[in-house]
Amino acid sequence: MPTLTINGKEVMVAPGTNLIEAARAAGVEVPHYCYHPGLSIAGQCRLCMVDIEKTPRPTIACNTVAADGMVVSTETPRVLETRKSIMEFHLINHPLDCPVCDQAGECWLQIYYMQHGLYDPRMVDEKVRKPKAVPLGPHVILDAERCILCSRCVRFCDEVTGTGELGIFHRGDHSEIGLFPGRDLDNKYSGNVVDICPVGALTDRDFRFQVRVWYLDSTKSICPGCARGCNIEVHTSRRRPHHNEGRRVARLKPRFNADVNRWWICDDGRYGFGFVDDPTRLTRPIARDGATRVSGSPTYPGSPRASDALRLHTPTDRAGLSAPATKITWEEAIAAVVDALGRLDPAEMGIVASPRMANEDLFALKQVVEGRGLPPVGFRVPPRVPGDQDRLLIRADKNPNTRGAELIGLDGDVAAILAAARAGRIRLLWIFGHDLFQSAWPEAEVASALEAVDTLIWTGSNANPTSARAHWILPAAAWVEREGTFTNFQGRVQRFRQALEPLGEARPEWEILGLVLGALGAPVTASRAEHWFRALATAVPAFAGLTYQNLGDGGQPVRARALPAQLSLLGEASEGAVEAPSDV
Amino acid sequence: MSGERLLTRNFDRADSHTLKAYRETGGYAAWAHAQMMEPAAITEEVKRSNLRGLGGAGFPTGTKWSFIPKNHAGPVYLVINADEGEPGTFKDRYLLERDPHALIEGMLIAARAIRSDTAFVYIRGEYVHPWRRFSAAVQEAVEAGYLGRGLDVVVHRGAGAYICGEETGLISSLEGMKGWPKLKPPFPAIKGAFGQPTIVNNVETICHLPHIINRGAEWFAGLGTETQGGTRMYSVSGRVKRPGVYEASVAITLRQLIEDQAGGVTGNGRLKAVVPGGSSAAILRADEIDVTMDVDGLRNAGTMAGSAGVIVMDETVSIPEALMVVARFYDHESCGQCTPCRESTGWIHKMTRRIVEGRGRKEDLDTILDVSRRGVGTTICAFYDGAVGPYISYIEKFRDEFEALIPR
Numbered sequence: 001m002p003t004l005t006i007n008g009k010e011v012m013v014a015p016g017t018n019l020i021e022a023a024r025a026a027g028v029e030v031p032h033y034c035y036h037p038g039l040s041i042a043g044q045c046r047l048c049m050v051d052i053e054k055t056p057r058p059t060i061a062c063n064t065v066a067a068d069g070m071v072v073s074t075e076t077p078r079v080l081e082t083r084k085s086i087m088e089f090h091l092i093n094h095p096l097d098c099p100v101c102d103q104a105g106e107c108w109l110q111i112y113y114m115q116h117g118l119y120d121p122r123m124v125d126e127k128v129r130k131p132k133a134v135p136l137g138p139h140v141i142l143d144a145e146r147c148i149l150c151s152r153c154v155r156f157c158d159e160v161t162g163t164g165e166l167g168i169f170h171r172g173d174h175s176e177i178g179l180f181p182g183r184d185l186d187n188k189y190s191g192n193v194v195d196i197c198p199v200g201a202l203t204d205r206d207f208r209f210q211v212r213v214w215y216l217d218s219t220k221s222i223c224p225g226c227a228r229g230c231n232i233e234v235h236t237s238r239r240r241p242h243h244n245e246g247r248r249v250a251r252l253k254p255r256f257n258a259d260v261n262r263w264w265i266c267d268d269g270r271y272g273f274g275f276v277d278d279p280t281r282l283t284r285p286i287a288r289d290g291a292t293r294v295s296g297s298p299t300y301p302g303s304p305r306a307s308d309a310l311r312l313h314t315p316t317d318r319a320g321l322s323a324p325a326t327k328i329t330w331e332e333a334i335a336a337v338v339d340a341l342g343r344l345d346p347a348e349m350g351i352v353a354s355p356r357m358a359n360e361d362l363f364a365l366k367q368v369v370e371g372r373g374l375p376p377v378g379f380r381v382p383p384r385v386p387g388d389q390d391r392l393l394i395r396a397d398k399n400p401n402t403r404g405a406e407l408i409g410l411d412g413d414v415a416a417i418l419a420a421a422r423a424g425r426i427r428l429l430w431i432f433g434h435d436l437f438q439s440a441w442p443e444a445e446v447a448s449a450l451e452a453v454d455t456l457i458w459t460g461s462n463a464n465p466t467s468a469r470a471h472w473i474l475p476a477a478a479w480v481e482r483e484g485t486f487t488n489f490q491g492r493v494q495r496f497r498q499a500l501e502p503l504g505e506a507r508p509e510w511e512i513l514g515l516v517l518g519a520l521g522a523p524v525t526a527s528r529a530e531h532w533f534r535a536l537a538t539a540v541p542a543f544a545g546l547t548y549q550n551l552g553d554g555g556q557p558v559r560a561r562a563l564p565a566q567l568s569l570l571g572e573a574s575e576g577a578v579e580a581p582s583d584v
Numbered sequence: 585m586s587g588e589r590l591l592t593r594n595f596d597r598a599d600s601h602t603l604k605a606y607r608e609t610g611g612y613a614a615w616a617h618a619q620m621m622e623p624a625a626i627t628e629e630v631k632r633s634n635l636r637g638l639g640g641a642g643f644p645t646g647t648k649w650s651f652i653p654k655n656h657a658g659p660v661y662l663v664i665n666a667d668e669g670e671p672g673t674f675k676d677r678y679l680l681e682r683d684p685h686a687l688i689e690g691m692l693i694a695a696r697a698i699r700s701d702t703a704f705v706y707i708r709g710e711y712v713h714p715w716r717r718f719s720a721a722v723q724e725a726v727e728a729g730y731l732g733r734g735l736d737v738v739v740h741r742g743a744g745a746y747i748c749g750e751e752t753g754l755i756s757s758l759e760g761m762k763g764w765p766k767l768k769p770p771f772p773a774i775k776g777a778f779g780q781p782t783i784v785n786n787v788e789t790i791c792h793l794p795h796i797i798n799r800g801a802e803w804f805a806g807l808g809t810e811t812q813g814g815t816r817m818y819s820v821s822g823r824v825k826r827p828g829v830y831e832a833s834v835a836i837t838l839r840q841l842i843e844d845q846a847g848g849v850t851g852n853g854r855l856k857a858v859v860p861g862g863s864s865a866a867i868l869r870a871d872e873i874d875v876t877m878d879v880d881g882l883r884n885a886g887t888m889a890g891s892a893g894v895i896v897m898d899e900t901v902s903i904p905e906a907l908m909v910v911a912r913f914y915d916h917e918s919c920g921q922c923t924p925c926r927e928s929t930g931w932i933h934k935m936t937r938r939i940v941e942g943r944g945r946k947e948d949l950d951t952i953l954d955v956s957r958r959g960v961g962t963t964i965c966a967f968y969d970g971a972v973g974p975y976i977s978y979i980e981k982f983r984d985e986f987e988a989l990i991p992r
Contacts, residue, residue, distance in 0.1 A: 043767040044922045046962050057961045063767050085958035089927040122951050125934035149920065168762070168920070171745070173930035175920030 103200030283504025358484030376412030639786030672893030861890025864970030
């Protein structure tokens with residue numbers, strides 16, 4: 001382990017560590033553009049110059065491996081002067097169009113100019129003109145004039161995805177990033193080039209011109225798009241509600257986790273948040289004509305109040321509600337559910353949980369079921385189109401919490417439940433989240449099962465063809481509107497935090513289930529997701545010892561022996577393990 | 585001082601490029617001798633000869649060879665840099681055209697010294713005739729059994745980029761990549777072409793080897809100065825009576841070269857300035873030409889021997905215009921990989937052009953000097969350091985001429 005001195009501070013680093021990472025270990029930031037810990041060393045931007053004792057001139061830190069006894073200074077007068085020069089070189093042909101650039105506010109040209117530049121501009125000649133607003137693919141757009149040719153995006157496509165769409169073409173100050181002929185930047189991870197682009201050259205077609213980044217709030221979360229559970233940040237626009245076309249979630253960004261996703265997320269996950277602010281959101285409990293009414297429950301007159309309309313989101317025909325729907329109160333909805341649960345024989349009920357529900361929700365559901373003789377809850381619904389999977393991040397299982405549902409023990413046979421419904425043995429179905437018409441099962445079978453029951457209760461965030469057939473709809477909060485944990489395919493339990501208030505009257509499933517449980521007469525003290533997690537950790541051995549505190553930002557694995565034997569937790573964990581920390 | 589011609593001794597024969605002619609003048613005798621020498625002994629001999637690289641950097645050849653790792657298990661490559669692109673330099677094309685077997689024999693010797701069984705010859709794309717001549721000679725050498733029995737030669741043509749003459753840019757290009765210079769470390773002798781230890785030598789450097797083996801290191805060293813042995817080929821162009829390639833000792837002075845060999849200054853007959861080592865070398869004033877042309881002699885004079893491309897300017901030549909032309913060249917040829925070079929070569933070209941066009945500003949000259957000095961030593965390869973040679977020296981030595989063009 002080499003020990004070196006950086007700005008007078010001694011630090012010990014792993015062999016092979018470069019001086020940028022060694023400096024980080026010593027709490028020193030060496031400015032840089034082209035270096036990225038997840039990519040090969042390019043040494044092109046020349047910004048990361050440092051002084052090394054007994055070396056005649058400043059040296060790039062990215063390509064210098066820390067050696068025992070090395071004495072490094074990052075703030076000598078000539079290093080500061082060199083940095084200033086390099087900043088000037090980076091900016092002489094830059095269009096300086098910050099006022100109309102989406103990167104403004106999170107641009108490393110702006111940041112480093114203020115920290116290390118602050119020279120008086122001397123360039124009075126005409127700048128080099130290059131292509132602007134060039135779509136590279138479905139998600140990314142290029143402004144070649146803003147590009148500083150750090151080649152991070154090129155290296156990402158060469159080294160991480162192995163797809164090689166991008167190259168640097170031409171020479172000298174006419175060099176520009178571009179697509180190889182006949183190619184599009186359409187790999188499954190293309191959005192990452194926007195994240196690693198340190199300037200405004202590559203921007204997100206989805207996000208650009210929507211909202212200024214300084215109006216965004218950031219919340220740590222987990223991507224719900226598949227069983228990987230990539231660590232993300234949810235960026236929300238609340239301070240300027242008229243921006244971003246009124247949508248609250250502006251974008252998702254990857255969050256470094258060495259054991260899960262490193263620096264990256266896939267495009268399906270990145271751009272998969274649209275449902276949160278979609279018109280199909282269910283914002284109030286609903287009773288549909290044909291619902292088996294609870295005695296004494298009043299029927300609401302049809303017209304929704306303006307205060308319920310929630311700007312953009314009213315359950316309408318677009319939500320797939322074909323039959324006349326009536327808004328009801330939560331009290332009425334819970335009473336209806338409890339009435340049905342109490343009235344029927346347990347054998348006449350079927351419950352289909354969702355692997356998109358959080359551990360807390362699933363455990364609350366288990367409390368509702370257990371001790372009442374209810375039949376086993378199932379959660380596995382095979383998708384009509386099998387999910388794609390690759391060697392990088394994407395998992396075939398598009399649910400974030402399949403492992404959690406398994407460990408909590410809700411793994412009943414959904415097909416058998418539906419068969420029982422078709423056979424008339426089940427009179428009440430309670431379905432969480434799923435659209436069974438998107439399953440691998442024939443639509444006619446699904447439809448006959450749903451039609452056969454007297455009472456269909458549906459709980460979820462967005463309307464779909466299955467919810468359209470429900471007699472009772474209990475609207476659930478989207479994952480960004482609540483707290484919770486998912487257990488990824490590796491058995492890693494990870495927290496997601498609340499970024500937004502639930503839309504309308506939507507509530508987290510754990511809260512809905514808590515109300516049901518209370519109405520059934522059980523003492524419920526859990527008033528936060530964390531309370532349910534505590535109960536879960538006490539009751540389910542796999543989760544023993546886990547708390548919100550020790551899960552932290554990066555999550556923790558469940559106890560290894562709780563996992564199925566075929567899953568090599570260590571193997572999977574080490575696959576993504578890296579020593580390097582996160583980067584810009 | 586003309587002395588004996590080594591490299592150009594056969595240039596006057598019409599059939600000098602053939603195997604027959606080469607053999608008749610003693611060709612491949614050195615290779616026969618070298619085959620009986622241990623590789624280390626060849627390297628030692630070359631070290632003692634004080635042979636220095638003649639492509640531009642002037643690095644001692646034997647020393648470069650000794651950087652090859654001793655116990656490397658995989659292949660070692662010899663790469664011949666025939667991408668002669670330094671403006672004012674046209675010597676290697678003569679060697680390829682008129683004595684290609686000298687290069688092949690030198691390669692056999694060098695390859696034995698570094699234990700290489702594959703050599704690449706990277707020939708400048710525009711050099712069509714030299715490429716044909718050299719390829720024909722390789723064919724002859726294969727048929728005669730010199731090549732293909734321990735050493736295979738791959739001839740590769742460049743595609744017209746100056747930067748591919750930089751040794752790691754050349755390697756990138758040879759590997760099929762864009763001709764971008766590589767980060768050092770690792771140096772090519774450790775990890776070069778296709779990831780293997782590689783020695784890159786200039787054509788002329790290698791052509792000297794048969795003479796060193798035939799006649800000994802001491803004899804060769806004695807032809808030059810204390811720190812550089814032998815002769816070299818000077819490409820003399822510009823305002824001289826007899827422009828062309830002249831072979832002479834490295835100890836010749838610039839004045840002797842211009843006046844005795846090239847027939848003196850033409851134009852108005854009065855010398856203004858000389859670039860002694862290709863366009864990247866700092867310019868010398870007329871009163872600075874009593875310097876020896878060896879690597880150290882010219883370094884001490886504040887310039888460099890470079891590729892020995894001597895560009896002579898008489899008093900009718902406008903130095904600002906000359907700088908504009910040079911700046912345009914470096915702007916056009918910067919590979920664009922790293923920032924200081926990519927951005928300043930274009931910027932400086934624009935400033936020099938503006939000055940020549942009468943739109944200069946008072947502060948432009950100091951800006952060019954400052955930008956040049958700030959970029960030196962900050963780049964991946966030596967391209968920018970080379971560009972800075974003319975930027976700074978032309979302005980410092982002929983500032984009056986520039987200022988005269990700037991409107992008051």
